[in-house]
Amino acid sequence: MFSLPYRYSNMIILYLVLAASLNILEARGATHVVGGSDGWTLFTDSTNWTKGKEFHVGDVLVFNYESELHNVMQVNSTEYEDCIKVPYIRVFTSGCDSLVLSEVGQFWYICGVGDHCDNGQKLSINVVP
16 A cells, blocks of 8 residues: 655645635635615616626526515516516516526526516526636
8 A cells, every 4th residue: 555654645635625625615606686785676777787797607696576576587588578477487486586597598587577577677697607
């Protein structure tokens, strides 16, 4: 069996601990509160809110809203453009929904309550690696 001198084994252990901690830090994404302090409302300018932001795999989108007044529907591009509520990919109704961005691509979200989407309560983001 091969054995390393004591000082080398300590350096290897230190290296492994540092490498593991860097991987943990890299795996954590940014948290984006949609609409900032105003949250997910009819009055949020989502297009303006996304300017200057980058969305990466591992980031988290947080939708804060009054659950009696709004929801969050993940939809496709046609449903987003035309504010079509059915079918949808996923729907969230808790009032504080955290969505982990798990893949690269374009993603679209609308509010499916009343005419909220038609009045601008929708969000389009591009997720990069």
